[in-house]
Amino acid sequence: MYFYLVAFGLMAHVLFWGAGLAIWTMPPRWRKFWPVLAVPAGFTLQALVVWVGSLAGLKGTNSYAWWSEAVPLAVLLGALARHGVGVGRAGVRKFWLLWGVTAVVLAALVFPLARASKGLTTTSLGSCDAADYAAGARVLMEFARSDRDGFIGLSEVVRVMSVDNFFDYWMRLNHFVPAALIALNGTILDCAPYELTGVMTMVLLAGSLPVVFWMARAVLGYRGHVSFAIAALYGISPITWYAVAHVAMGQLLAAQAIALLTWAGIALWRGGFEGRRALSFSGVLAVGYALILGSYNFILLVCLVSAVAYAGGLAVWKGEWRRLGTWVGMMMIPLILSGVILWERVAGLAERLALFQQFDFGWKIPLLSPAGWLGMVATPELSAWPLLPSVGLALVTTGMWLAALVRGVKLKRRSVYVALCLMVPPLLGYAYLNARGMYLGTNASYDAYKILAVFYPGILAAMLYGVTLDARGWRRGLVVGFAVVVVGLNLVVANRFVRQLESPPLMVGREMLDLKKLEARAEVTSLNLLVPDMWSRLWANALLLKKPQYFETHTYEGRLNTPLRGAWDLNGGLISLRLPDGGSERFGPHFSIANTAHPYFIRARLGEGWHAMEQLSRSPVRWHWTQGDATLRLDNPQDRPRRVVAHFNARCEEPRELQLWLNGQLKRSVQLTEKLNVVRVPEFAVPAGASVLELRLSPARPRPGLAPGRPLGLALYGLEIEVKRDTDAPEA
Numbered sequence: 001m002y003f004y005l006v007a008f009g010l011m012a013h014v015l016f017w018g019a020g021l022a023i024w025t026m027p028p029r030w031r032k033f034w035p036v037l038a039v040p041a042g043f044t045l046q047a048l049v050v051w052v053g054s055l056a057g058l059k060g061t062n063s064y065a066w067w068s069e070a071v072p073l074a075v076l077l078g079a080l081a082r083h084g085v086g087v088g089r090a091g092v093r094k095f096w097l098l099w100g101v102t103a104v105v106l107a108a109l110v111f112p113l114a115r116a117s118k119g120l121t122t123t124s125l126g127s128c129d130a131a132d133y134a135a136g137a138r139v140l141m142e143f144a145r146s147d148r149d150g151f152i153g154l155s156e157v158v159r160v161m162s163v164d165n166f167f168d169y170w171m172r173l174n175h176f177v178p179a180a181l182i183a184l185n186g187t188i189l190d191c192a193p194y195e196l197t198g199v200m201t202m203v204l205l206a207g208s209l210p211v212v213f214w215m216a217r218a219v220l221g222y223r224g225h226v227s228f229a230i231a232a233l234y235g236i237s238p239i240t241w242y243a244v245a246h247v248a249m250g251q252l253l254a255a256q257a258i259a260l261l262t263w264a265g266i267a268l269w270r271g272g273f274e275g276r277r278a279l280s281f282s283g284v285l286a287v288g289y290a291l292i293l294g295s296y297n298f299i300l301l302v303c304l305v306s307a308v309a310y311a312g313g314l315a316v317w318k319g320e321w322r323r324l325g326t327w328v329g330m331m332m333i334p335l336i337l338s339g340v341i342l343w344e345r346v347a348g349l350a351e352r353l354a355l356f357q358q359f360d361f362g363w364k365i366p367l368l369s370p371a372g373w374l375g376m377v378a379t380p381e382l383s384a385w386p387l388l389p390s391v392g393l394a395l396v397t398t399g400m401w402l403a404a405l406v407r408g409v410k411l412k413r414r415s416v417y418v419a420l421c422l423m424v425p426p427l428l429g430y431a432y433l434n435a436r437g438m439y440l441g442t443n444a445s446y447d448a449y450k451i452l453a454v455f456y457p458g459i460l461a462a463m464l465y466g467v468t469l470d471a472r473g474w475r476r477g478l479v480v481g482f483a484v485v486v487v488g489l490n491l492v493v494a495n496r497f498v499r500q501l502e503s504p505p506l507m508v509g510r511e512m513l514d515l516k517k518l519e520a521r522a523e524v525t526s527l528n529l530l531v532p533d534m535w536s537r538l539w540a541n542a543l544l545l546k547k548p549q550y551f552e553t554h555t556y557e558g559r560l561n562t563p564l565r566g567a568w569d570l571n572g573g574l575i576s577l578r579l580p581d582g583g584s585e586r587f588g589p590h591f592s593i594a595n596t597a598h599p600y601f602i603r604a605r606l607g608e609g610w611h612a613m614e615q616l617s618r619s620p621v622r623w624h625w626t627q628g629d630a631t632l633r634l635d636n637p638q639d640r641p642r643r644v645v646a647h648f649n650a651r652c653e654e655p656r657e658l659q660l661w662l663n664g665q666l667k668r669s670v671q672l673t674e675k676l677n678v679v680r681v682p683e684f685a686v687p688a689g690a691s692v693l694e695l696r697l698s699p700a701r702p703r704p705g706l707a708p709g710r711p712l713g714l715a716l717y718g719l720e721i722e723v724k725r726d727t728d729a730p731e732a
Contacts, residue, residue, distance in 0.1 A: 018042025020076030025283025039207035050180035065187035105235035112501035127246035131538030136179030177294035178249035265307025362446025400466035426455035511588035531572030607631030626713035
């Protein structure tokens with residue numbers, strides 16, 4: 001129940017912040033439909049308060065969040081006083097059913113999280129963005145912009161382009177708005193960033209439904225019940241659930257913003273620019289621009305493509321060049337004003353684009369067919385159905401859409417042109433990026449998915465143009481049958497998402513949270529984060545921001561690889577170090593620290609010949625298979641050899657001999673079996689400097705009839721290297 005209380009409390013808090021601003025900014029003609037704007041307006045106002053607080057040098061949202069609650073209260077009271085309480089009541093009455101569906105979608109999103117964990121936490125099906133957002137939230141929650149202690153001011157590690165501290169990195173280059181929302185709402189709800197990041201992402205999706213409804217109703221002119229159904233479909237679509245499962249907060253914010261900008265641009269062209277009407281959309285446009293600048297600022301370059309296609313196409317067709325110039329001016333004025341307020345976000349845009357040229361962000365995502373654009377995919381990974389069903393679904397989807405377009409042209413419906421403007425420009429970008437990824441072998445399909453996702457409210461509404469075929473007789477049966485198939489297949493994959501999220505591969509657990517205790521320990525002055533997997537490494541970074549941290553490998557932006565200057569090693573993989581006289585300490589089964597200044601300190605890391613780490617969902621059990629033989633890298637910074645005893649927690653598929661060769665010399669051999677056991681390797685000496693420890697296995701027995709697969713040697717579940725004192729008696 002606690003999970004649902006936090007989720008719905010968060011949604012209510014956002015609505016409280018946005019209600020007044022939505023009433024103020026909704027154009028007069030649609031004032032009673034203010035709930036459409038309530039959620040994005042709430043996000044915008046919250047982010048603006050955090051932006052101002054940061055610029056003012058306040059000590060994070062923990063110092064001002066509670067008194068800032070007066071801001072939305074004053075805005076709401078002012079709106080009701082100016083426009084009447086009846087406007088507020090009318091909006092609530094008009095949208096009560098849609099808010100009911102929003103609540104159902106939010107509950108469905110929270111359900112697997114409540115099943116996955118006993119306490120409020122954040123999970124992911126693969127992306128590590130959640131930890132990045134949480135780090136930014138801690139920065140904005142606990143620190144002032146002038147702070148330079150700990151990791152915040154470690155320029156050697158955190159420098160990105162012109163930014164030399166971690167606070168300014170969030171203000172200028174990274175996704176500021178998501179981190180700001182977590183920070184402010186976390187202070188009010190008394191939730192740490194790790195507790196709120198996942199739930200906030202769910203609120204972003206559920207809170208988008210009114211905007212999607214409005215896109216279908218006001219832009220394409222669908223009837224109310226059709227628009228309602230499209231919004232509900234958006235709430236269960238694999239396209240949007242994929243974003244939630246990978247905690248893509250910036251993407252979900254940008255989708256709302258682009259939908260608002262598209263509606264405002266099209267409505268502004270339709271209504272003309274006379275008098276006060278010309279300025280009536282300024283507030284809506286400002287909300288959309290602010291969300292994009294504060295979260296996905298690079299999307300600013302393409303966020304108006306559908307609106308520009310609509311207005312530009314009509315201007316070319318009718319020769320209304322002067323009108324087009326006026327329209328562009330009215331669209332740009334709110335952008336200029338938003339850019340002045342968020343100037344650092346505008347200034348950082350060129351640097352953000354330069355980073356895209358340097359790094360191949362993301363991962364490969366399957367190419368979606370027209371059926372996939374409607375969420376008719378086979379798996380939570382967005383894979384297509386087998387060939388024949390995929391072709392059939394694509395043909396039916398395309399056929400329905402084309403038939404509706406042809407009928408719309410015959411009936412001279414202007415919505416045909418609108419549907420094309422909503423679909424064609426973003427899908428051209430989607431196709432180009434997928435083709436580029438295939439040609440270059442890069443992760444451009446990840447960028448293609450992002451383009452599809454941020455324009456998805458418009459694409460989804462336009463792809464369902466087949467609903468305009470609805471009439472009596474066979475056409476109605478065709479439309480209803482197609483709708484049942486679309487909804488049914490979306491629900492099938494939503495159910496698969498729920499099952500995967502109930503046992504997520506990535507979750508912030510108690511062992512990881514115990515690392516925060518290190519922040520309070522004065523003797524731990526700085527840390528080298530030797531944590532192999534990026535999820536754990538980024539969360540360790542977020543939990544330890546008050547300590548300087550150094551990374552061996554490049555870990556996302558703002559966490560550069562540098563020489564390991566930390567006073568302590570934080571080991572978070574399968575290798576741990578046991579030093580005499582309190583020189584090391586364990587934190588659960590997978591984390592340990594070791595004092596790098598200790599006279600018996602050495603460092604051990606995985607070398608060559610290892611498969612990727614595997615683990616059981618909702619379990620601390622992890623292991624690495626070797627690809628046959630493998631190596632470990634040992635570094636002894638002392639001026640003399642150190643005697644070590646190795647404790648291997650390992651197994652093989654069959655009994656095999658494990659030989660340990662150090663720098664080409666056989667040191668020890670032990671027996672491994674198919675049963676998982678801790679095998680103690682007798683003492684051997686590690687010379688000063690760098691060494692390579694080879695793990696060589698005796699040949700495996702031939703297994704006739706077994707299909708060839710990936711080569712497997714031993715499965716390592718843990719390795720503890722115990723360093724002996726010089727005064728300890730040597731072992732035989």
